[in-house]
Amino acid sequence: MKKIHLLFIIMLPFLVAPGCSEDSSSEVMPGAGLGGSMAQFTVYNGQLYLLQSSELRTYSLENPAAPQLANTQQVGIDAETLFPYSGNLYVGSQGGMHIYSLDNPQQPQHLSTFQHITSCDPVVVEGNFAYVTLRSGSPCRFGVNELNVLNISDKTMPQLISSMVMNSPQGLAVNNGILYVCNAEYGMVALDVTNPFNIKILKEYKDFDGYDVIFTPRSLMMIGKDGLVQYNPADPAKLQQLSIIPVVPVE
Amino acid sequence: MLALGGCIESEENFQPTLLAYYKPVYASEQELFKIQVQPVRSLHDPGRIYTKGTLLIINERFKGFHLIDNADPANPKPLMFLEVPGAVNMAMQGQYLYADNVTDLITIDLSDLQQIKEVNRQKDVFEGFKPYPLLRDVGFECVDKKKGIVVGWELADMPSGEVECWR
Structure with a gap:
């Protein structure tokens, strides 16, 4: 008896708990989950977006058991990461950060590109600010190691407002004015970005290697x-x- | 940029300081598109992470996914390993997990973890793997086609002797 109960307890919350779900349709287990900033697959507003080589592909999840290709477009050979936020899709690439409007979810529309020195660069967004890490080292050996903060209140014209030198920045996560930046063998750093023009280091956590990080209210998960x-x-x-x-x- | 693949043995090419050493992850042709539930195993070369509700997924690069019950983040409980050759990407909608299986985009139904099912497969969405790692300034174990098809690359210890293949 105890075993059966345990099984229910284990199974039920997984898929029923709303977690970070973005839509609240009447499915039994609605919504998308949450990936890290290094994601190349992302589910947003009933679509699966993915990067394949130089393409951004949009799959309709109208029937979530059978994704259906709705749109394919070129984003450049070096696109690496996807981050959906508030009706837009942010694409990190080695040459810059692209912003796509998802007003029509099945047809992402390119709004702008913020170009920078060739470098690897995941991106996360909160409010009117985008946080982009640039890192050098293989395969981006020509890059620099820094965090860039962009003002994106005008999505057609992202503007660099500040940057900060980092050790070896990788994935990152932002929540409520706190930015967590993974720094490979240097661990992770927590930054206060409530004033994005004046970023402050809160604390460095050096015990574990950091590649990517996900914030949830219950747990900050770093891999x-x-x-x-x-x-x-x-x-x-x-x-x-x-x-x-x-x-x-x-x- | 990708043209410089494979083994570079010419002495005219100066071997760079190698940042890391990789070895191929092989799968047999029969195994390539087989999704299998396996017992819990240790993390070896973790990649991306994904979470939905209390489920936590850790990608084991090019091999599949560790499924973890993370209802209590102080005490995460590994549940099983979902073997998906070549996999490095994942996302979920509802009960469905989308992942890359070498060249294919697959959909896996996780509604009953005791009976995980592949419910959809779209062939040739992805390009598959090159016979060399995509990273630069790395050494690697030369590909031996007799061992199977390359579905990815994993970190390995730098050999003490000469590195035969690098890029």
Whole structure:
């Protein structure tokens, strides 16, 4: 009896809990989940967007059991990451950041490109600001290592307003004015970006390698070469480690 | 940029300082498009992460997905490993997981974790893998076609001797 109950407890919340779902249709298990800033697949507003080589592809999820190709367009050979936010799709690429309008969800429309030095660059957005990390090193060996903050209140004209030198910036996440930036072997840094013109370092967390990070109110999840680390995000200046699932080297 | 693939053995080409060493992940032709539920296994070369509700998914680069019950982030419980050759990307809508399986876009129904089912497969959406890692300034174990089809590249220890293949 106990076992059966346990099974229900395990199974039910997975798919029923709203989590970070974006739509609230009457499906049994509605909505999309949440990926990190390095994502090349993203579900937003009933569509699956994905990057394949130089293309941005849009699949309709009208029948979510059978995605249907709705649109294909060129975004450049170097596009690497997708981040949907508030009706727009932000595409990180080695040459710059592109903004697409999703007013017509099945036909992303290019609004602008913020060009920068060739570099790898995931992007996250909160409010009127986009946060882009540029990193050098293979395969982006010509790049620089920095965080750029862009004012995107005009989506057709993103403007650089500040930047900060980083060690080896990778994936990032932003929530409520706090930006978490992974820095590979240098760990992760929590930044106060409530004033995006004047970013402040809150604290560096150097214990674990950081590749990408997802913020949820229950847990700040960071993945890297050391494994998956979860922190209680209540106090970004003093993150409490909750657990780790370590990487175990294979013989 | 991608033209410089494969083994570069000419002495005129100066071997750069190699930042890392990779070895191919092989799959047999029969295994290539087979999605299988496997017992829990350790993280080895984790890639992207994804979360929906209390489910946490960690990609094992080019091999599949660790499914984890993250109802209590202080005590995450690995549930199983979902083997998807070549997989590095994922996203979910409702009960459905979308992933890349080498060249194919697949849809997996996770509504019953005891009975995970592939419900859709679209062939040849993706290009598949090159016989060399896409990174630059890295060494790698030369591809041996007898071992199967390359579905990805994983980090390995730099050999102590000479590195035969690099780019």
